[in-house]
Amino acid sequence: MFTSFEDLWVHLADNYIVVVSIILFGVGFTTLLFSRNLLKKVVGLNIMDTGVYLLLVSMGFIDGRHAPIIANGVTDTAHYINPIPSGLVLTGIVVSVSVTAIMLSLIVRLYEKYHSLNLDVIYELRNKEEHV
Amino acid sequence: MLRDLFASDFIHNFPLFAIILCLLCAVISFVLQGGGARRLTYILILIGMALNGSVLLHNLITGERFTYMMGHFPAPWGNEIAAGLLEPAFALLFGVVILCSITAGKNRISTDVRADKQHFYYILVDLAQVAMFALCYTNDIFTGYVFIEICTLASCGLLMIRNAGKPLVAATRYMIFNLIGSGMFLMGITMLYGVTGHLLFPQLQQAAASAWNSGAYHGIMILSIGLTVSGLAIKSGLFPFHFWMPDTYGTATPASSAILSGVISKGYIFLLIKIIYRVYGHSVFMETGIQNVLFLFGIAGMIVGSVSAIRAGTITKMTAFSSAAQIGYIFMGIGMGTREAMIAVFFHICAHAITKPVLFLSGGALIDASGGGRDFASLRGAAHRNPAAGLAFLCGSLSMIGFPIFTGFISKLYFALSAFAFPHKSMLVLLALAVSTILNVIYFMYVSVILYTGRPAPGKRVGVCRQKAFATAVFLLILVNVAIGLHSQPLTGLFELGLDLFLQL
Amino acid sequence: MRKSFLQKLSAWYKGSYDFTLKTADHMDARMAHEYTGKEHKLREVERKELVFSGVLYNILCVLFCLIFIGVLLWSVLFLPPHGSPDNPAVNEVMERYVAAGMEETGAVNTVAGMILDYRAFDTLGESFVLFTAVCAVTILMNNTKESAADGTPIPMTVKPGIVEYSKDNIVRTVSRFLIPFIFVFGAYVLLNGHLSPGGGFSGGAILGSALILYAMVYGEDRAAAVFSERLIKTVVLISLSFYAIAKSYSFFTGANHLKSIISTGTPGRILSAGLILPLNIAVGIVVCCTMYSFYMYFRRGRIQ
Numbered sequence: 001m002f003t004s005f006e007d008l009w010v011h012l013a014d015n016y017i018v019v020v021s022i023i024l025f026g027v028g029f030t031t032l033l034f035s036r037n038l039l040k041k042v043v044g045l046n047i048m049d050t051g052v053y054l055l056l057v058s059m060g061f062i063d064g065r066h067a068p069i070i071a072n073g074v075t076d077t078a079h080y081i082n083p084i085p086s087g088l089v090l091t092g093i094v095v096s097v098s099v100t101a102i103m104l105s106l107i108v109r110l111y112e113k114y115h116s117l118n119l120d121v122i123y124e125l126r127n128k129e130e131h132v
Numbered sequence: 133m134l135r136d137l138f139a140s141d142f143i144h145n146f147p148l149f150a151i152i153l154c155l156l157c158a159v160i161s162f163v164l165q166g167g168g169a170r171r172l173t174y175i176l177i178l179i180g181m182a183l184n185g186s187v188l189l190h191n192l193i194t195g196e197r198f199t200y201m202m203g204h205f206p207a208p209w210g211n212e213i214a215a216g217l218l219e220p221a222f223a224l225l226f227g228v229v230i231l232c233s234i235t236a237g238k239n240r241i242s243t244d245v246r247a248d249k250q251h252f253y254y255i256l257v258d259l260a261q262v263a264m265f266a267l268c269y270t271n272d273i274f275t276g277y278v279f280i281e282i283c284t285l286a287s288c289g290l291l292m293i294r295n296a297g298k299p300l301v302a303a304t305r306y307m308i309f310n311l312i313g314s315g316m317f318l319m320g321i322t323m324l325y326g327v328t329g330h331l332l333f334p335q336l337q338q339a340a341a342s343a344w345n346s347g348a349y350h351g352i353m354i355l356s357i358g359l360t361v362s363g364l365a366i367k368s369g370l371f372p373f374h375f376w377m378p379d380t381y382g383t384a385t386p387a388s389s390a391i392l393s394g395v396i397s398k399g400y401i402f403l404l405i406k407i408i409y410r411v412y413g414h415s416v417f418m419e420t421g422i423q424n425v426l427f428l429f430g431i432a433g434m435i436v437g438s439v440s441a442i443r444a445g446t447i448t449k450m451t452a453f454s455s456a457a458q459i460g461y462i463f464m465g466i467g468m469g470t471r472e473a474m475i476a477v478f479f480h481i482c483a484h485a486i487t488k489p490v491l492f493l494s495g496g497a498l499i500d501a502s503g504g505g506r507d508f509a510s511l512r513g514a515a516h517r518n519p520a521a522g523l524a525f526l527c528g529s530l531s532m533i534g535f536p537i538f539t540g541f542i543s544k545l546y547f548a549l550s551a552f553a554f555p556h557k558s559m560l561v562l563l564a565l566a567v568s569t570i571l572n573v574i575y576f577m578y579v580s581v582i583l584y585t586g587r588p589a590p591g592k593r594v595g596v597c598r599q600k601a602f603a604t605a606v607f608l609l610i611l612v613n614v615a616i617g618l619h620s621q622p623l624t625g626l627f628e629l630g631l632d633l634f635l636q637l
Numbered sequence: 638m639r640k641s642f643l644q645k646l647s648a649w650y651k652g653s654y655d656f657t658l659k660t661a662d663h664m665d666a667r668m669a670h671e672y673t674g675k676e677h678k679l680r681e682v683e684r685k686e687l688v689f690s691g692v693l694y695n696i697l698c699v700l701f702c703l704i705f706i707g708v709l710l711w712s713v714l715f716l717p718p719h720g721s722p723d724n725p726a727v728n729e730v731m732e733r734y735v736a737a738g739m740e741e742t743g744a745v746n747t748v749a750g751m752i753l754d755y756r757a758f759d760t761l762g763e764s765f766v767l768f769t770a771v772c773a774v775t776i777l778m779n780n781t782k783e784s785a786a787d788g789t790p791i792p793m794t795v796k797p798g799i800v801e802y803s804k805d806n807i808v809r810t811v812s813r814f815l816i817p818f819i820f821v822f823g824a825y826v827l828l829n830g831h832l833s834p835g836g837g838f839s840g841g842a843i844l845g846s847a848l849i850l851y852a853m854v855y856g857e858d859r860a861a862a863v864f865s866e867r868l869i870k871t872v873v874l875i876s877l878s879f880y881a882i883a884k885s886y887s888f889f890t891g892a893n894h895l896k897s898i899i900s901t902g903t904p905g906r907i908l909s910a911g912l913i914l915p916l917n918i919a920v921g922i923v924v925c926c927t928m929y930s931f932y933m934y935f936r937r938g939r940i941q
Contacts, residue, residue, distance in 0.1 A: 008714070015719045022713050025319060026706035032312055034698040041308060048315045056322045062727065063720040068747035069833065070739050070904075078722070080747070082731045083738075085325070087752040088274055091763045092318065094838060094924075095281045098770030099311060101931050102285060105777040106292065106304050108935070113300065126301050145889060152885040155765060159877045162772075163870050202758040204891035205741070208730045211758035252776050259769050266762065278762035282769055289773040326716050329726035339725065348715065355712040 017058040024051030038107045038117045042100060049096040053089045060085030135193060143190040144200050146183040147213055147269045150223070153179060154262035158255050166242075166250025173234065173254040180261065181227045187220040192626075197633040199271060208335045214271040217630035218478065222402055223268040228612070229394045229485050230261055236493040236605035237387025240500070244294045244385040253293055259286040260391060267399045271333045273321050273411060276403055280317065284310045284367070287396050290388040291380060302379040309376045310367055317363030323356040324411075333410045344416045354420050357412055361422055364404040368397040370426075370463050371433030374456035378444065381452035382506075386496030389448070390489035393455045398485050401462055405477070408466070409634055418469055427467025427557070431564045433460025438571035442578075446506035447499065450575055451491045454532060457568060458484045464561065465547060471631065472550035478627045479546055482616070483531065483539035490528040490609050497521035497602060498583065501594050508579070512586035518594040522583050524606045529576035531613055534569055539613050542620040544569065743901030743910035744831040752836075753913045754887075761884050764920055767927050768877060778934035803856045812854040819847040823925075830917040831910040837917040841924025848929040857937055866940040869926045876919040883912055883919075 012019055024047055031044025060082035068083035107117065114122045157176045161169035191197070197216035204210070234241070234257060245253050263283035270276050288310070292303035325331065327349045328339035343349045366373040381389040408417050417423060437457030444450040458480070465477035501518035502510045515522025531538035534545075544565060551561035616623055717724040734751050744750035752760045802808045827840025852860035890897040902909030933940045 011714060011718075015713075015716070017719055018713050018716060019710065022709045023706055025315075026702055026709060029312070029315060029705065030698055030702035032308065032315070034694075034701070038304070045311055045315075049318075052315065052318050052322055055319075056325070058719055059322070059326045059724070059726050061720050062722050062724075065722075067834070068735060070735075070745045070747065075736050075739060077732045077735050080735045082726055083734050083747040083751050084331075084726070084731060086748045087756065088325075090748070090752060090838060091274070091278060091759055094763050095278070095766050098285060098766050099281070099307075099314075101770050102288060102773045102777075103304075103307060103311075105774045105935070106300060106307065109300050109777055110304060119304075122301055126298060129298075145892065148885065148888055148892070152881055155761070155881045156878060158765070159768070159874055159881070162768075163874055201892045202888045203754065204887070204897070205755050209733055210755050210891070213758075249776055249779070252772050255772050256769070259765065259772075262765070272756075272759070274756075275759050275762060278759050278766065281766050282762060285766065285769040285773055289769065289776055292773075293776050323713075323716070325726065327725055329724070329728040330730065343725070351712040351715045355709070 017061075018055060021051045021054035021058065024048070024054065026051075036119050038103075038110065038119060041119075042103050042107070045103065046096065046100060049092065053092055056085045056092070057089045058085075138186060138189045139193045140190075143186050144198050146187050147215055147220075147223075147265065148200065148202070150180045150183040151262055151265050151269075154258050154265065158258035158262065161251050161255045161258065164251050166247065166254075169251035169254035170234075170238075173257055174231070176258060177227050177231045177261065180265070181224055181231070184220045184224040184227060184265075187215055188217065188224060191215060191217050191220065191633075192629075195629075197636055207332050208330060211275055212271040212332055213266075213269040214333070215269055216633035216636075217626055218402075218634055219268045221626060221630065222398075222481075223265050225482060225485055226264045226268070226395045226399065227261065229489055229609070230257060230264075230391055232605040232609050233387045233390035233394065233489050233493065236489075236602045237385060237390065237496065238601055239599070240385050240496055241387055249293060252289070256286045256289040256293070257391070260290065260396060264395060264399045267403045270403075272331055273324070273333065273336065273407070274331050276407075277314075277318060277321060280367070280400070280403070281314060283396055283399060284314060287388075287392050290391060291384045293388075294383070294385050298379075298383040302376070302383045305376045306380045309373060313363040313366035315363070316359045316366070320356045320359030320361075320363060323352055323359070327352055327356075333406075336411050337413050340411065341413050341416060344413075344419075353412075353416070354422070357417065357420055357422055360407060361404060361426070364400050364407075365426070365429075365463065368400040368404070369456055369459050371429045371436055371456065371460055374433065374437065374453075374459070377456050378440075378449040378452040381455065381492065382446065382448040386493050389452075389492040389496075393452070393492065394485045394489040397455075397459065398481050401459075401466075401481060405466065405474075406634075414469070414635070423467045423469045425467075426463050430460045430462070430464030430467050431560065433457060433463065434564055434568040435460075435571070438568050438575070442571060442575045444575075445508070447495045447508070447511060447579060448492070448506055450579065451488070451495055454491075454572070454575070455484075455488055457572070458488070458532070461543075461547065461568075464564065465550070468550060468554055468557070468561070470550055470553060472546065472553055474631055475624060475627050476543055476546035476550050478630075479539070479620075479623070480543035482623070483543045483613075486609050486613050486616075487528050487531045487538075487540060490524050490606055490613075491532070493602070493606055494521040494524035494528065497594075497599070498525060508582050511579075511582055513583070515583040516593070518599075520594075520599065520603045520606070524610060525583060526580050527610045527613070529580050531617070533572045533576055536617070537614055538617040539620075540617075542617055546624075739904045741901070742913065743904050744913050745904055745910075746831055746833060746836070749831045749836050749913055749917070750910070753916050754911070757884050757887065757916075760920075761880065764877065764880060764923055767923060768873070771873070771927050771930060774931060774934055778938055780938035802853050809854055812850055816847055816851055816854075819843060819850065823847060823921075827917060827921040828907065828914070831913045832905065832907070837920025838924055840917070841921035842928060844921065844925040845928025845932075848925065849932045852929070852932065852936075857933065861933070861940060864929065864940070869930060869940060872922055873926050876922045880916060880919045880923075883916065887912060 028044045028048025028051055032041050032048055035041050035044060062081045065081045066079060068080045110122060111117060114125045116122055153176060157172050161172055164172065197214065199212050199214040202211035202213060241253055242250065259282055263279045263286060266279040267276060267283065270279065288303050288307050291306060292299050324340065327343045328336055330336045330339050344353055369377050381393055384392070408414065434457050437453050437460055441450045441453035441457065444453050461480050462477055465473045465480065497518055498511060498514040498521050499506055501521065502514045505511065531540040534540045548562060548565055551558040554561065734747055734755065738747045738750045739745060742750035742754040823840050823843035826835035826843055827837060830836030830840065848864065887897060899911040901911045908914070930940055
């Protein structure tokens with residue numbers, strides 16, 4: 001598909017939104033999976049979700065077209081972008097707000113109990129508690 | 133007369149009614165007290181069972197699959213739900229399991245959950261149930277995503293509602309793994325949307341097949357399938373990601389453990405099978421080679437889960453690790469991908485969904501009878517202190533091992549039979565089945581002998597009369613288990629017909 | 638004295654031996670079990686600290702991240718190009734939403750028409766995701782009746798030393814001026830959801846932020862006097878039930894090909910687009926109450 005490095009570079013530069021969203025997804029995913037700090041995990045979760053939403057919403061975009069709000073009675077399809085991804089992202093954002101709220105309240109409770117945000121320390125304390 | 137009644141097209145509305153009723157009951161329970169919410173949930177589950185049962189009968193009589201428009205707009209534009217035979221059958225099964233779990237775990241719910249938060253438990257049960265119905269019936273991948281999230285949040289709530297330290301840690305861990313799974317699933321369907329432009333299953337399947345055949349999108353399709361499948365596999369606890377299981381199932385109130393392991397993880401697996409067959413198409417899925425990965429991880433899960441169960445120090449952890457092993461069986465079947473293997477998979481989902489809750493619930497009762505000690509030393513002779521729970525645990529263990537007359541035997545038999553029709557890997561499957569069965573025998577019989585032998589520690593004997601609800605619910609599940617184990621043919625026929633309907637567009 | 642396996646087995650059967658224990662003394666099996674367990678855990682923690690001591694762990698994480706991003710990027714190269722009108726996503730579904738959406742749903746804002754009419758089941762699920770989140774946060778954070786199951790009192794969420802904005806002259810004066818405008822803007826976004834960008838979720842979030850600002854500046858007690866727990870519960874109950882019932886009416890009539898009594902009206906008018914406006918209001922109220930209750934639970938552990 002790509003004959004030279006330059007081709008690849010041009011393709012990446014043209015699709016920079018996709019590249020950015022993938023980088024965001026990767027960074028967020030790694031943080032969520034490997035960070036030992038619970039708050040950083042929540043930050044990672046939100047970065048990951050943002051990456052997915054950016055990719056999703058960029059799929060609806062079409063160069064030179066307008067937001068899908070019918071203006072001046074023009075219902076020509078070639079005038080507007082694809083409204084579906086925008087609607088899906090709206091749903092996704094609400095989901096990530098809910099998830100973030102629950103994670104944060106879990107963290108508040110855990111901090112009150114163990115006085116730490118580090119998952120390893122919390123496990124250790126929990127195991128000690130189990131054996132006393 | 134009755135036949136005509138069940139053949140009526142009005143029954144097409146029933147899945148919608150079941151879903152809306154669950155939602156309404158969840159909202160109404162918000163302003164009720166604990167007892168009212170519990171009664172409402174019971175009524176709701178019974179109505180839900182009746183509705184799903186009618187849909188099942190209707191589809192058996194007509195022999196057809198129907199789709200139901202959610203709104204005024206037909207398929208590629210509006211949302212849709214669809215029901216063949218498998219969808220109402222599993223919705224019915226999940227309803228029965230949830231009903232039995234909350235009935236049997238009722239006493240523990242009232243002691244584990246703060247009095248002013250009791251009604252939230254039943255709200256979450258309602259929400260988990262609606263999520264299960266929607267995952268069973270949905271014909272739209274984004275609806276699937278939304279209800280996966282409801283399911284995740286509701287099950288996290290069911291875990292952490294036991295207001296102590298350990299369930300909080302377990303719930304955090306559970307949430308983290310689930311969020312990773314959701315993120316991967318959403319990324320997978322985003323990419324799929326990018327190359328197909330559809331969200332409803334029938335159109336999606338056509339578009340996905342043409343995208344695959346055009347050859348330009350091989351990489352992206354493989355990535356999309358990989359992300360979706362691994363997202364759901366993480367959520368249902370396949371082998372390398374089963375670490376949250378012992379914590380989660382071991383610390384929650386027994387009813388929650390039963391619902392989570394018996395119903396919620398099965399709901400994800402059902403959605404996964406649905407996506408494989410009705411979104412990507414079975415042939416495309418088999419061409420990607422991802423089924424081999426699932427197959428290997430499934431086998432690894434069977435062995436590692438059982439070995440961890442042997443090493444586990446408490447009865448709840450052991451049961452939880454055994455869940456990981458059983459999930460391994462299911463994924464091994466999905467990885468084999470033949471028709472016979474899929475029948476075995478459906479059978480095993482069914483067997484595990486009705487057996488594992490029995491183990492968790494009776495395990496919880498035995499722990500209670502032993503003064504709260506979870507380790508094996510304090511469980512010595514617990515079956516003498518609580519004979520009903522002991523017998524239930526023994527029956528559940530026998531079913532898990534695959535003892536004849538129980539359902540577990542039938543599903544293992546079908547796995548073994550399907551292995552013969554599977555030329556390259558039949559030895560591997562048979563070997564894995566044999567090893568895993570031996571390991572199952574070791575740990576389940578070990579516990580059963582402990583439960584029945586030794587000098588029973590001084591403790592009060594809990595008779596059947598003192599726990600009517602528990603005994604009824606658990607023995608109902610065991611009765612269903614034995615009934616299916618003795619007469620497996622009707623269910624096999626149902627699954628075969630259902631799979632045929634499932635493959636229709 | 639070492640026992641043979643058979644002797645151990647018979648001892649185990651009698652209940653005086655436990656295979657899961659490694660210590661020689663089985664006189665008090667439970668005590669021994671706890672002891673070995675603790676030792677084992679401590680050793681495990683030490684080992685973990687050795688292997689995953691800071692730097693190495695971080696390097697491995699960064700490596701994983703780079704490889705993961707690399708794999709994803711390589712596949713994403715094959716996605717259809719960004720912004721091209723020939724993408725597979727530009728198909729008959731999108732065309733009908735744009736071309737016929739205004740006529741069929743009555744909504745000038747195609748996205749509102751799509752999420753509340755064409756694909757309304759998703760959005761119904763979405764509002765119940767919020768509802769589930771409210772339930773879960775209430776379970777965790779509500780500390781009105783302090784008698785935890787294990788008897789330990791749960792400390793108050795509000796710690797001394799938190800900034801009290803109500804004491805700050807500048808904040809109080811500016812907020813007094815701003816809050817009505819935020820309310821009006823929120824109501825505008827909410828009510829105009831079918832005509833312009835906005836709708837239930839964004840309008841509800843703006844209204845919720847106005848309530849939060851009010852609670853911050855005028856003190857939670859004053860806010861709680863106005864927005865009691867009872868009021869919030871009732872409002873959420875009514876909105877969500879209305880949402881579920883109205884939408885199921887629309888699903889029912891649609892699927893059975895019955896004529897719905899709800900007309901789409903004249904597109905562009907404020908009272909048009911059938912159910913979309915009432916649904917937007919219901920969703921907006923739910924979102925507003927959700928945001929406000931999140932704030933109050935995190936701030937002081939109760940709404941009252």
